Amino acid sequence: MAGPASSEGAGRPPSIDRLARQLAGTGLPHPVLVDVARRAVETCGSDRVMEVAAEDAARRSRGLLQPVVNATGVILHTNLGRSPLAVSHPAGYSNLELDMASGRRGDRSAHAASLLALAAGSEAALVVNNGAAAVLLALTALAAGREVVVSRGEAVEIGGGFRIPDVLAQSGARLVEVGTTNRTRVADYQRATGADTAVFLQVHRSNFAIIGFTESVSTAELAGVGPPVVVDLGSGLLDQGCPWLAGGPPPWLRDEPAVRQTLDAGAALVTFSGDKLLGGPQAGIIAGRGDLVERCRRHPLARALRPGSLILQALQDVALAYLERDAGITLPLWRMATADPVDLRRRAASLGVGRVVDCRSVMGGGALPGVTMASAGVEVDGDISDRLRAGRPPVIATVRQDRTVCDLRTVLPEQDAVLAEALQR
Numbered sequence: 001m002a003g004p005a006s007s008e009g010a011g012r013p014p015s016i017d018r019l020a021r022q023l024a025g026t027g028l029p030h031p032v033l034v035d036v037a038r039r040a041v042e043t044c045g046s047d048r049v050m051e052v053a054a055e056d057a058a059r060r061s062r063g064l065l066q067p068v069v070n071a072t073g074v075i076l077h078t079n080l081g082r083s084p085l086a087v088s089h090p091a092g093y094s095n096l097e098l099d100m101a102s103g104r105r106g107d108r109s110a111h112a113a114s115l116l117a118l119a120a121g122s123e124a125a126l127v128v129n130n131g132a133a134a135v136l137l138a139l140t141a142l143a144a145g146r147e148v149v150v151s152r153g154e155a156v157e158i159g160g161g162f163r164i165p166d167v168l169a170q171s172g173a174r175l176v177e178v179g180t181t182n183r184t185r186v187a188d189y190q191r192a193t194g195a196d197t198a199v200f201l202q203v204h205r206s207n208f209a210i211i212g213f214t215e216s217v218s219t220a221e222l223a224g225v226g227p228p229v230v231v232d233l234g235s236g237l238l239d240q241g242c243p244w245l246a247g248g249p250p251p252w253l254r255d256e257p258a259v260r261q262t263l264d265a266g267a268a269l270v271t272f273s274g275d276k277l278l279g280g281p282q283a284g285i286i287a288g289r290g291d292l293v294e295r296c297r298r299h300p301l302a303r304a305l306r307p308g309s310l311i312l313q314a315l316q317d318v319a320l321a322y323l324e325r326d327a328g329i330t331l332p333l334w335r336m337a338t339a340d341p342v343d344l345r346r347r348a349a350s351l352g353v354g355r356v357v358d359c360r361s362v363m364g365g366g367a368l369p370g371v372t373m374a375s376a377g378v379e380v381d382g383d384i385s386d387r388l389r390a391g392r393p394p395v396i397a398t399v400r401q402d403r404t405v406c407d408l409r410t411v412l413p414e415q416d417a418v419l420a421e422a423l424q425r
């Protein structure tokens with residue numbers, strides 16, 4: 001492997017410098033182009049060096065983190081950063097850890113976390129880097145060296161290698177599995193409870209369903225047994241009543257457990273992601289009883305898992321949107337999720353390119369398995385997905401039976417013009 005690109009020309013063959021300068025049109029900084037040129041010189045014969053270097057530079061330029069048009073119809077697309085963001089951030093400093101009243105050192109939980117707690121009807125909340133970190137911290141802080149009781153049907157893998165038994169092992173707690181894969185009863189938990197039981201853990205089966213001969217224990221039933229109940233909700237729907245949606249909760253949210261109702265049912269703590277059904281940036285939230293949230297906050301691991309001001313600012317905007325009850329309008333996630341197929345069809349027709357087609361969108365992100373939403377988009381013959389992805393901005397589309405489909409549900413209306421232009425080319 002070539003070493004890091006240095007800014008001095010010392011020891012560098014002049015040919016590499018010259019080659020790098022010839023690539024300047026790609027917009028990449030010179031040290032990156034020097035690295036591109038060096039690799040090209042090392043790996044191929046002199047006749048193809050320019051061609052190989054130009055391809056590599058184009059590939060690196062396209063690979064930079066950048067906005068893309070999501071025309072897949074998957075609202076929480078794992079490859080596209082899950083929840084669509086609505087952020088514009090002022091440059092410079094913030095009062096991240098400054099108490100504005102006293103002028104002394106403040107607490108970074110005072111902004112986004114406390115507003116989220118209010119929005120969720122929880123005593124307190126703590127923000128960490130993602131949902132996995134929230135589970136890890138909660139279990140480590142509350143149960144290290146002790147036992148955590150989990151139903152066999154909930155000792156699951158969420159995806160991306162996040163397995164409840166593994167996270168539990170990392171936390172230093174001991175997993176005590178109860179019940180069976182399809183049926184677990186309160187008596188199973190009661191029998192497993194002893195002096196060493198730290199918490200009961202319930203895990204939302206975010207991305208699959210068990211149907212048929214099944215039985216599980218509700219949070220309310222479990223909360224009556226004794227040990228605190230921690231519920232890993234995953235997707236983080238804030239309130240089953242969706243007071244931020246003018247039309248109330250959509251039917252496809254019917255079976256999705258929500259933060260407020262789970263806490264009302266007696267959960268001591270819940271954990272959830274910021275970038276699933278909350279509609280915010282990547283983050284993990286621990287919410288619930290003040291004393292337990294405080295134990296999480298004070299644990300040394302909390303510092304290793306805390307997010308910075310960019311995330312907290314974006315999350316504060318999200319919390320304010322819920323508290324203002326206009327999250328249905330201000331958060332792109334909810335605008336997309338509740339878009340009327342008739343409007344989507346009209347937008348598709350007004351693109352003036354391709355055939356207008358009906359399609360089905362999904363929530364994605366490991367949330368709401370099996371749920372699809374009627375949608376509309378445009379379709380063109382052949383697989384042009386590579387060409388769309390190579391455009392500026394890149395457009396990510398779906399290919400079905402040698403036809404390229406663009407679902408308008410996940411395309412921001414202000415992106416319609418660039419989508420039409422990309423399809424026209």
Ligand SMILES: *Cc1c(COP(=O)(O)O)cnc(C)c1O
Binds near residue numbers: 130284
């Ligand atoms: C998504 C999910 C997680 C992991 O959250 P990340 O934000 O992806 O780290 C954990 N538990 C459940 C139930 C989930 O759905």
